[in-house]
Amino acid sequence: MSNRTAALYKLSSVQFAALELHIYLDTHPGDVEAQKKYNEYTAAYKAMLKEFEALYGPITYPADGEEWLKDPWPWDVTKECDC
Numbered sequence: 001m002s003n004r005t006a007a008l009y010k011l012s013s014v015q016f017a018a019l020e021l022h023i024y025l026d027t028h029p030g031d032v033e034a035q036k037k038y039n040e041y042t043a044a045y046k047a048m049l050k051e052f053e054a055l056y057g058p059i060t061y062p063a064d065g066e067e068w069l070k071d072p073w074p075w076d077v078t079k080e081c082d083c
Contacts, residue, residue: 004056011052014045 001009018041025034053059 017041
């Protein structure tokens with residue numbers, strides 16, 4: 001396994017743990033220990049992501065999430081078919 005793949009697996013497992021704790025905290029908001037663990041995993045994920053992206057490039061392509069709304073919709077196109 002390459003270093004990149006190993007780092008990606010580790011990053012993914014830390015992200016998974018943080019997401020699971022987030023879900024747990026939705027139903028147990030008063031659990032202080034879980035909140036501390038969540039904060040630890042979130043901080044670790046952010047640091048690992050920054051390091052990973054510095055070494056291997058971005059994981060996701062940054063884009064405007066609403067840009068697709070500006071495109072013409074299929075029913076807005078008036079061009080006739082050249083069938």
